[in-house]
Amino acid sequence: MSVEARGIRFSYQPERTVLRGVDLLAADSEVTFVLGANGSGKTTLLQILIGLLAPQEGRVSVDGRPIDRLSPRARARRIALVPQSHPPRPGFTVSETVVMGRAARLGAFSTPRAAEWAAADAALEALGIASLADRSHAKLSGGERQLAMIARGLAQGANTLALDEPDAHLDPAYQQRVLSALARLAERGMALLLTSHQPNNALVYAHSVVFLVGGVAAPQLAPREALTEERLEAAYGVSFNLIESPAGARALLPKRDGR
């Protein structure tokens, strides 16, 4: 089940269409990558998928239910967004930022109870950062902060996580740590949908890939079919070499000067 978008058309201003006829399925137990050049509409698409923006045409459903028919609380229990920027929160511990993920389960005048703190701890545990629980959020490295942000999304208890460039601004080791953690969540049955600028990460971690080119989505394909030299050139406007090792591992290298 999980998140499905059909025939999405969206524009911020009438004359400038950002997305046209976009179809996408983020299925349970899978990692779905959305790739595309800067300004191709990836973040806009994520905001439509979590119901923050309403498309002019098309529909989004979460677990088979139209997203605009779900109450904010019901929606938050089904799909969580992990945004791209996550400023440091001086004075907050990591647990205190993660427990904010439980907001939809708390009344206006309640503070987090034992169950909420347990959910925050479990989320930190699942991402292998339980030891950071009492650390100051402002003192985390960029990679640790990304993991803490994913933990907040996890604490929400939703089955689908939509992540906006979770591998941006991270060194290779942290990219691997973050994406492996996401892959493990998919193995546990969650649907993971993420935008990225790293085709090679999609080759390693994706179950399926959607390319956004000028607001139009190419058909959703398995990574080996989606990530070809031709498709990358169409998406980014520069040429790539596809390298394959004898063991079958693939990598995409941009050519010098784009040719």
Next chain:
Amino acid sequence: MTRRREATAWLLFSAPLALLAGSLLIGRYPVSLPEAFRALFSVGEVPDVVRALIVRVRLPRAIAAACVGANLAAGGVIFQALLHNPLVDARILGVSSGAAFGAALALVAGAGAVAVQWSALGFALLAVGMVVLVGWRYGASTLVIVVTGILVSALFASLLGLLKYVADPADTLPAITYWLLGSLGGVRWADLAPLLTATLLIQPLLLLARWRVNLLTLNTAEAHSLGVPIRALRAAALLGATILVAASISTSGIVGWVGLIVPHVARFLVGGDHRRALPAAIALGAGVLLLLDGIARTALPVELPLGVLTGIVGVPGFLVVLGGVLRTRGALR
């Protein structure tokens, strides 16, 4: 760590009570603790003049100081969370300049103390209402709200200048100036109605919802994803904080800096989570204003304006806060 935290909490919440009791005793006519106790609870023999002094003069003034301090601090906490900016307080939205114009207008019209207070309250709310309306029209981003706040403040400052220009220099102009300096000098029970109503209605709600104040620091997309109705939350926080601050300033005149600095000291002591930071700021604000008002009325033979005193303490305090903020952002080593 836990023990230190407990000790801090005890100190934070007992200090305002001790200062409240202390402010009943000190002054040009010192009163002993047993005497004050007998006067307050009408037990035993107390001279009428002492009873009147404690019950009619010092008690309402001390309660006003505690409420004004608590409200300005709570308002500061809310505005800093709401605008994602650690260097703002209610003044950024024009509350003070609106209140100042309202008070001056009533003084020029020759109105009595209660009318001055209500006029200040009304114009403070009007100023924030203008900021919100214009800000909403232009997309309600933090930047737009702050810029609109500066514009509306400037407008009311000009209108205040006009009133000062036409005010009778023999009596009205000094009255306006005195109001702008801030003081709790003339406060009696009859003046406390708006302040007490706002405090008793809003502070308990705010304290109950203190964890939700954390959610004000989220951006719109994050809040949406977490299922938080962020527009309603922001509107409720803005309304509550504005009424608290407006009711306070209309009673005390302009008392600056408390709303800006006290939240930082509270966060420094108990951390940033508003489960602790909000109650701590409220207690600290009450304590600080009780202390400063005590100094204002006893330090010199004549009474010092409270707003002047908070300014003298507040400016160096602000520099310390600014240093801390810049250091956490890596802009200062």
